[in-house]
Amino acid sequence: MREGTLEGGRTLTVVDESAVIARVRSGEPEAYAELVRAYTRVALRAAVACGAGADAEDVVQSAFFKAYRSLGSFREGSAFRPWLLRIVVNETRNTVRSAVRMRELAGREAMLLGAAEPLIPDTADPAAAAVAGERRGRLLAALDELGEEHRQVVIHRYLLELDESETAQALGWPRGTVKSRLNRALRKLERLLPDAPEGGEDHG
């Protein structure tokens, strides 16, 4: 199931979200389940990307609960997903202490390199898969070397696949700032990383 998709394959639009939120506010709290169902995956992705590790599930549950409690301050007609992700990222930050986080980051890389089940098999060739896995490990490591703002903008824009305006909303920055920080972050990542994967075997 894709993020933002309900059972049956229907995706949630801003209009749908507004309708659900209106139902919740008018005394039908159960309607909130629709939003939780639709955005659980992307929220988990955000928590994991920000280093929640094994706590991701709890962090997301807690974020959904907090989002419900502050639903009164949600601006009608705006998108729910970036608003929610902002809460998820804050919750991750609050929950995960830095020392723990470092350990989790190490674990995360190990999982990516080894155990994680690829969504789509890269190739039948295990050697090529290993190379791709290694490359992702390096990418993660490079990401962790970025400053917090640069890391966040890359996570939101690419790892969570938000568009530019959603990224701006989630981070609470003007769009111009998103654009420029993203640019700088990408340049920096390129410098931190060895050659792009097209090079195949001769990377690193």
Added chain:
Amino acid sequence: MAERELPPVPGPGPGDALEDELRELGRRLPLPDVDGGTMAERVLARMIAESVPVPVAETVPVRRRVASWIRRRWRTLTVTLSGVLVVLVLTPPVRAAVADWFGFGGVQVRYDPSASPPPGAALPACREPVSAAEAGRRAGFVPRAPRALGEPDAVSVSAVPGGRSTVSLCWYGRAGSTVRLDVFPARLDLGFSKQVRIRPQWLELSGGRTALWFAEPHVLRFPLTGGAGQRWTESRRTAGPTLLWMSADGRTTLRLEGEADMARGREIAESMP
């Protein structure tokens, strides 16, 4: 905001490969194995367990803000006009889906394994009592008392959303105890009730009718309505043992609270004229 297809990637150019790699990285993050349904269940369970009030929009135009202020004031004033129950939240030990709802007459029952009803207060009395004739005039049906209880000490009427009314009959015991019978128009929908695992006990009354016995304390939610039937808010309280059943003609739902003994509850229900 829908999760669309991936953002279209313009033709290959410098930097695009890195962006693609980053998207790929996001999709391959190892996520915990929990689906949206399970998460929704947990979040709702916590909302109920912590009795979180329904969020009210904060940033509203001044006019609406004033209206909401008045409404909040009104709430305190209209508590006395309280109406009928809508939802019962039970506390069975089993894990059950949040979607485990069923209707019984005019009552919706919902399972919530994690709900912990706060300690119950005394069963509310029939406020602003009226005569039985007046109650009949206002509600559109004549409330009749079960023979086993005799004439009620008080009768009150409250408006229910949808322009209907609930008639409540109260009997007051010497020790300050109250037995209360709420009668409201509704039909029984057995087809719907079959969809859930049954925690409350099903009883069979004479004539093949069915009743539901809730032995455990549970959270009761009911709307508070204004004098003109406007629905203001929902309120909740912890209810004690309750018997629910339908009248013989199937036109009203009856809810008896304040009688802790199931056999006596059944006897009262059977003695309805």
